[in-house]
Amino acid sequence: MKPSPICGGSQGKRVRKQVYELTLHDLSTFPVWEFRLDEEGEEGRDESTVRPYTASGPLDPTDCMFVVRAVFTLADGSRMQGYFTPPGRGDASIGTLQPIIVTERGQVRLWCGTAAPDSKRLAHSYELLGKDAKHVFPVQFESDVELVGGPVRGSVPGFLVLEDFQTRRTRTVI
Numbered sequence: 001m002k003p004s005p006i007c008g009g010s011q012g013k014r015v016r017k018q019v020y021e022l023t024l025h026d027l028s029t030f031p032v033w034e035f036r037l038d039e040e041g042e043e044g045r046d047e048s049t050v051r052p053y054t055a056s057g058p059l060d061p062t063d064c065m066f067v068v069r070a071v072f073t074l075a076d077g078s079r080m081q082g083y084f085t086p087p088g089r090g091d092a093s094i095g096t097l098q099p100i101i102v103t104e105r106g107q108v109r110l111w112c113g114t115a116a117p118d119s120k121r122l123a124h125s126y127e128l129l130g131k132d133a134k135h136v137f138p139v140q141f142e143s144d145v146e147l148v149g150g151p152v153r154g155s156v157p158g159f160l161v162l163e164d165f166q167t168r169r170t171r172t173v174i
Helices: 022-027 121-128
Strands: 032-035 049-052 066-074 079-084 098-102 106-109 140-145 153-156 158-162 169-173
Touching: 022 079, 022 098, 079 140, 098 121, 106 121
Parallel strands: none
Antiparallel strands: 032 049, 032 066, 066 079, 066 140, 079 098, 098 106, 140 153, 158 169
16 A cells, blocks of 8 residues: 555545544544654644554555554453554564553553553543453454454453563553
8 A cells, every 4th residue: 555645545635633632432433543753743733643544455564654453362362452553563562552441431551651650640541441450451453454464363461561661571550
């Protein structure tokens, strides 16, 4: 699939959202969203601004920076939707994918970067999921969009925190 010179699909060109504001409806309507880094200077837009992306054929993550709809299977077998960033050059680490479950009431980030979630944030995340840790983790996820190279899959044992940039060592918080 070849993007336009500005890296855009054909529909939803006027729609802009912050990636952390994507809803289940947004993902149902547009399963692929592209980051609009070229629009950072415009009012209300920054490195988190995304817009819908549509094209025919498998999505090539090397064309642009995207988030794609994904299906999450929780430890209790229940399924939820969300999104992640497909790897552009083969780095399918959790820090690259940054999987996020989207619920009717908000998003739950499974990758926490360097900021370990405190007890309040953990409680809020479990509240959004409507479950406790033993029913959530481990979480399996898989892309719900046709990608060049096939589906991307992963597993998360808990909320992941990056402890060491050099070694990419993480720790799990539940």
